[in-house]
Amino acid sequence: MQLNPNAIKALRQKHNWTQQHLADACDVSLRTIQRVEKEGVASKETTMSLSAVFEVRQGELIKLDDTNHLKQDSPEKIRNLYLIVTLSSLLSFGLGMGSVFFFIR
Known part of the structure; x- marks a missing residue:
């Protein structure tokens, strides 16, 4: 597991x-802590x-991605996600309507 050193x-x-x-408190080797x-x-x-000894949730020890990097890329990634969702919705709607008209005739 990747923790935040x-x-x-x-x-x-x-x-x-x-x-x-x-x-000693965690009952692991010094090398493990290093x-x-x-x-x-x-x-x-x-x-x-570690979480038990420090009395914290495991989530507080887990390494998170660099938030600065995510903040810089977020607007573009969100726009791309919206575009993909919109296009897939339109495609699904078009296929659904096409199949309805095809089966009605």
Whole structure:
């Protein structure tokens, strides 16, 4: 599972814990904590342990995409989505009406 390494490190530092202290509290190896804080990679079990030890929801530890990148692309992506939905709706309506007229005759 991909976690937010900055969130993990910030929570650890907020509690004034060393990496070893966090590893002991989670019952994982020091190397696991180092990997999570560096790469954000953790098993489901490690994620559950971290959320329990920090007393936060797992969702608060999960890595989210870069919101700045999404904000910059959002208007264009939304327009494209609206265009696709509109065109597919028109196509569906046209096919539906065509089949109604075809079967009525």
